[in-house]
Amino acid sequence: MNEMNEVRKPPVATTGIIGWLRINLFFNWTNSLITLFVIYCLYQFIPWILDWTIFSADFKYNYLGEQITNQEMCSRNLDPENGGACWAVIYVRFYQFIYGFYPKVEVWRVNLAYVMLAFALLPLLYAKLPYRKYFLYFTYIFPVIAYFLLNGGLGFTEVSTNKWGGLLVTLVLGCTGIALAFPIGIMLALGRRSKLPVISMMCTLFIEFIRGVPLITLLFFGMVMLPLFLPEGIDMDGLVRVLVAVTLFQSAYMAEVIRGGLQAIPPGQYEAAKSLGMSYWRMNLLIILPQAIRISIPPIVNTSIGLFKDTTLVIIVGILDLLGIGRGTLADTNWLGLSYEIYFFVSLVFFIFTFGMSRYSLYLEKKLKTGINMGAD
Amino acid sequence: MRSNLGFFSDEKFRSIFFQTLVVGLFALGLFFVISTTSYNLEKRNIATGWSFLQNPAGFDISFSPFLEFKSTDTHLKVYFVGVLNTLLVSITGCIAATILGFILGIVRLSSNWLLSRLVYIYVEFSRNVPLLLQIILWYSILIQLPRVKQSLQVLDVFYISNRGLYSPRPIFESGFSYVLIAIVLALISSFLINRWAKKRQDKTGQQFPVFSSSIGLIFIVPLILFFILGSPLSFEHPELKGFNFKGGLVIRPEFIAMFLALSIYTAAFISEIVRAGIMSVSKGQREASAAIGLKQTWIMRLIIIPQALRVIVPPLTSQYLNLTKNSSLGIAVGYADLVHGFGGISLNQTGQAIECMAIVMATYLSISLTISFFMNIYNRSIQFKEK
Numbered sequence: 179m180n181e182m183n184e185v186r187k188p189p190v191a192t193t194g195i196i197g198w199l200r201i202n203l204f205f206n207w208t209n210s211l212i213t214l215f216v217i218y219c220l221y222q223f224i225p226w227i228l229d230w231t232i233f234s235a236d237f238k239y240n241y242l243g244e245q246i247t248n249q250e251m252c253s254r255n256l257d258p259e260n261g262g263a264c265w266a267v268i269y270v271r272f273y274q275f276i277y278g279f280y281p282k283v284e285v286w287r288v289n290l291a292y293v294m295l296a297f298a299l300l301p302l303l304y305a306k307l308p309y310r311k312y313f314l315y316f317t318y319i320f321p322v323i324a325y326f327l328l329n330g331g332l333g334f335t336e337v338s339t340n341k342w343g344g345l346l347v348t349l350v351l352g353c354t355g356i357a358l359a360f361p362i363g364i365m366l367a368l369g370r371r372s373k374l375p376v377i378s379m380m381c382t383l384f385i386e387f388i389r390g391v392p393l394i395t396l397l398f399f400g401m402v403m404l405p406l407f408l409p410e411g412i413d414m415d416g417l418v419r420v421l422v423a424v425t426l427f428q429s430a431y432m433a434e435v436i437r438g439g440l441q442a443i444p445p446g447q448y449e450a451a452k453s454l455g456m457s458y459w460r461m462n463l464l465i466i467l468p469q470a471i472r473i474s475i476p477p478i479v480n481t482s483i484g485l486f487k488d489t490t491l492v493i494i495v496g497i498l499d500l501l502g503i504g505r506g507t508l509a510d511t512n513w514l515g516l517s518y519e520i521y522f523f524v525s526l527v528f529f530i531f532t533f534g535m536s537r538y539s540l541y542l543e544k545k546l547k548t549g550i551n552m553g554a555d
Numbered sequence: 556m557r558s559n560l561g562f563f564s565d566e567k568f569r570s571i572f573f574q575t576l577v578v579g580l581f582a583l584g585l586f587f588v589i590s591t592t593s594y595n596l597e598k599r600n601i602a603t604g605w606s607f608l609q610n611p612a613g614f615d616i617s618f619s620p621f622l623e624f625k626s627t628d629t630h631l632k633v634y635f636v637g638v639l640n641t642l643l644v645s646i647t648g649c650i651a652a653t654i655l656g657f658i659l660g661i662v663r664l665s666s667n668w669l670l671s672r673l674v675y676i677y678v679e680f681s682r683n684v685p686l687l688l689q690i691i692l693w694y695s696i697l698i699q700l701p702r703v704k705q706s707l708q709v710l711d712v713f714y715i716s717n718r719g720l721y722s723p724r725p726i727f728e729s730g731f732s733y734v735l736i737a738i739v740l741a742l743i744s745s746f747l748i749n750r751w752a753k754k755r756q757d758k759t760g761q762q763f764p765v766f767s768s769s770i771g772l773i774f775i776v777p778l779i780l781f782f783i784l785g786s787p788l789s790f791e792h793p794e795l796k797g798f799n800f801k802g803g804l805v806i807r808p809e810f811i812a813m814f815l816a817l818s819i820y821t822a823a824f825i826s827e828i829v830r831a832g833i834m835s836v837s838k839g840q841r842e843a844s845a846a847i848g849l850k851q852t853w854i855m856r857l858i859i860i861p862q863a864l865r866v867i868v869p870p871l872t873s874q875y876l877n878l879t880k881n882s883s884l885g886i887a888v889g890y891a892d893l894v895h896g897f898g899g900i901s902l903n904q905t906g907q908a909i910e911c912m913a914i915v916m917a918t919y920l921s922i923s924l925t926i927s928f929f930m931n932i933y934n935r936s937i938q939f940k941e942k
Contacts, residue, residue, distance in 0.1 A: 202668035209667050216669045376574040380581070390923040391916045392883035394894055399916075402908040406595045407588045487685040494886055501688055517695040525684045525692075532683040 230262035231522075237265050246270070248512040255515075267513045268523050274503050275523070278343020284335065287327045288346055294320060294327075295353065303538065321357065339417040343498040345527065347417070351489040351499065355424040356482045362425065363432025364471075368462060370433065371440055381433070388430035393488055396423040401495045420492050424485070431481045439474030440466065473546065479539035483532050490528075500524055592909070599906075607905045608634070614900055616891045618807045630901045637896035638918060644813050644892065645879040645922075651818035652878060653871075656825025663830050674826070681823040687884050689820055694812035694888040703799055714793060714800065720811065723790035724804040730787035737777040745769035809890040813882065821878045825871065832867035833859060864937050872930035876923050883919070893918060 204210040234253070240246050241253045246266035253261025268275065277288050298320035301313035328350070330336030342350070369381035388396070400423035404414060414422075443466055451461040471478075493502040504520040507513050513520075596603060608631040616624045619636045620643070663674045681689070698717045701707060706716035714721040745768070752763035781787070793803025836859050844858045886895040893915055902911040 202666070205666055212667050213669055216673060374570050374574050377577055380577070387920065390920040392880035392894070392919060394883045394886065395898065395912065395916050395919065398894075398898060399912055402902070403912060406592050406908065409591045410595070483683075487683075490685040490687040491884070493687070501685070501691075505691070517692075521688060521692045521695070525688055528685055528688065529680065529683045533679060536683065
């Protein structure tokens, strides 16, 4: 009896590090073979990539100790056996990558706008922020401040948008596109679900048309056709024209996402609001939309990631965003042939933004699942 | 008690009122746009109309695998070449992305930790870097390949250089059409056998080796016919003459870059869809099928995949649509698709912006609608049918 009651420890082979390794990497012989093969490949690949990107790479000086000012001075161009990536191109052109051709005297305005953007985003991203209400007021007026700060006016000297570039343009396009598309998307989603047949049909047609054509055709539309539609004398800025196209594009996708949220609201909510005598707008603004937007935040973030990546398309119509500056640098004879370094850097910047956004949307999804349950499930 | 505005609080009246208002405003806006546009066009001396389609294009298209294109051909032909190129890269891209995506999605669920992590890293990198950047990156890798004179030789017949991939061109001789007819007939008959076998199994429970008999019909019968007819197929090999290859089939680096970038980018999304689909099938299904003694491969094929497909197909459709629309990025590397060839060069040469953009947009819309239509039919066929 005694022997049977004795608590036996689990076998060593299923606990601890060894157990973990056995279960996850060496479960059976095919699994072990795969693991060994993958380790061999990584062993071949990782040292090489580390060497190229870090250990033999030039950051500011080449291996002779000279400061690099053009591609001929990169270690790998001086001595092909020696040297890896030449990051000096990023170092030298860093200003352009971040600000474009913004005048150097005025660059503090862009920096201030970057900092203010972070403060404006804070209350949107983090719901438990202390004094969130006051931060939100700032968020609402931020677009106006940013407009005058970046563009000029109100005592600031004017900086025309063709001097903007790099990360500045990428962020302006991404943020403005998302911010403007949000209210338009809500209106389109409500319109598509409206009981009024004409309005519902018009919204559906608009959404399906925009979603059926590639963004690049809309950008061409903005660049080539918009000037034809407007009366003489109204000369639209290139960046504004692109923004119109990007906003139209994004609002159609936003509308579909919000419509998904609206569909998840149980009909009881509509009925309860109507039985209280609420009008259509009061019902939607106070009861339906707050709930619908709450559940559609993760997909909204996902479409926003898509838009952020799609802003690169503006280089095709001649606007110099981050990728555009990269391509411009490559066309410079001083930096010919450094395509891998430049594309690596631009990818990394985009990756940091989009990966951060996708992690954030995962975090929201988890929070929503554990938080208040929507009646639907 | 009704107020003075009684008629306005009548729902029917209000709905008609608002809709008329919206239609009126829309018509007014449309009228304004049309009148300013026609004024602007007149001022710029641009004649509207479709006659420009018959004018000679005056430029060359380097990649036109289906239609012979000369610079004296019309803009209409530019359009057809563009549509074919768009369809070519979209269809091949969709097929490759589906295959790669399914493999990666299944590997991602592998019990091997290292392998699934590796796929995870790939998926995150390729999803989070803009597609346009990936296309340009692939293109810049491809044009840094060795020059034609030092081109890499693979399997003795393929040559890879910065001008593209050169492979032997198949030349079909007189008897080959019979082989093609045999393949088509075999496809039709294997489809019929499949239907018949399903019906019989539903009725009697007897099984029929559909898969092996189809393979036999589709591959072996045409192959035997091929040899009986005395192998009516020969190859024209590319030969290095002067500065370039003569003869053979050439696949341009623009196409390869588009194909690689589109399929690798979309495969990352598809692999996540496949993973979610397989994970949506409840564990009990796998355990139950193991309990009735099904083989491991059968569990996947007969139990898991059919149920996962119901979840997979709708988002897969939108990935196909995305890939097709993304193929318009070919303009960045000079791939002569619809947007680059017709919406870009033709538009710039003729100045017919409205007509060209309208045609391009209408074409994309119809391609999108066609894909949705067929995928909806397929989706309906695999959805759960309650009997």
